[in-house]
Amino acid sequence: MEAILFIVIALMSIGAAIMVITQRSPINSVLYLVLAFFSLAILYVMLGAQLLAAFQVIVYAGAIMVLFVFVVMMLNLSKAQDWERIGAIRRWLGFAAAAGVFLIVVTALRGSLGYNAELDPNMGTIESIGSVLFGRYMLPFEVASVLLLVAIVGVVSLVKREEPPKSVETKGGEAS
């Protein structure tokens, strides 16, 4: 039962991931990415990480993807033509390099197999994660909050239009 569910969800996430990188229009990629994130959330539930599954849906499939959808809609994009332009040779070279990395990853992971513990139902609860997060990982938690603050300030300063020089210029042009 669990194995069947895993295979179905795994195929769903792999298919969604392949669709993300092969779609022509970015909005389709965004929607398939949401599907991939949801299937990963289901896998988190199967792994006993209920809180992380909720956060996966709220933060990734919710907040981050809303940001993506917003930007895609705002930029008024046409369909990407990059696949035709880069040519088949470069594309297959890219996939071959990725396959090489896959071999490296598999080789690296082979040394860490063989762990098999019973599923602890109390491990992924808010209580157990919170006691670790606000105990041993208190300092990284605070640093993460500072990082988010820095990101907010950075984003605002990045996308702020440089309006004052332009408006001064046009006004000056009209006056003279």
Next chain:
Amino acid sequence: MTVTLEWYLGLSAILFVIGLGGVLTRRNVLIIFMSIELMLNAANLTFVAFSRYLPNIDGQVFVFFVMAVAAAEVAVGLAIIVTIYRRKGSLDIDQVNLMKW
């Protein structure tokens, strides 16, 4: 047939490599960015899988930090993409090569 650690590690390796293939083959900066998100999620899946099978709660706490960093990264990255689009009028990363050489 029980689901073991190997299954999850294999799935996360496959997802990571699909994301890497997207980064290497696509030239649209938005899709490259989404592929990076996919790679981050594959790493998260590895963390959670090890956290369940070791068993050790620290892996799940690390996923929280990865999510916080990913949120910050997405916000800053999309701001950069919007700025690129305003300046260049396109999202093709081959046209953004000022700092390449």
